[in-house]
Amino acid sequence: GDSVTQMEGPVTLSEEAFLTINCTYTATGYPSLFWYVQYPGEGLQLLLKATKADDKGSNKGFEATYRKETTSFHLEKGSVQVSDSAVYFCALSHNAGNMLTFGGGTRLMVKP
């Protein structure tokens, strides 16, 4: 079956540091890939997505590129802020009518 693996956290960075959160997946066919962010006490918000190989999703300074050859969708940001502190979930889906398969989540803590 499908699976998503994320690097374990917590990831602790200083403000303005470079961020990478690794995500790899196992799936049949060509799933869509997503990054969701969960701020403390809140539900999940879609951060970015990519629907086919080599697509780059981007939003709020975050980027992730759909790499079919390495089955990866690593999340990056060039300069993190304290307000980016949250839990980040990588996920895949074959279409919106099917369930999302989530990674375990990675907690990011950014210190001033």
Next chain:
Amino acid sequence: GAVVSQHPSWVICKSGTSVKIECRSLDFQATTMFWYRQFPKQSLMLMATSNEGSKATYEQGVEKDKFLINHASLTLSTLTVTSAHPEDSSFYICSAADTDRTDTQYFGPGTRLTVL
């Protein structure tokens, strides 16, 4: 953007009572909605898939008689936790699939249930 609301956002109840949680898609139609459960510092666990006008599909290990799901319209799904017990205390999150956009689910803000 697409908005999904949940109500209530926080509920405390006594053991043995039933609690209903509503999930609404505010500006789009959702043929399919999903219910998740999240324990502290853990990932989301899919409980069931709710399709408008039909019975929900429950994941293995989820008691369908305890977690009643109704999806009576294209914008509303409800989850009722029947005879709640302290072990049911958790963060319940719904998501809705936009019928017109086939690759994105939108999540509600979650409902925190505490059973005393």
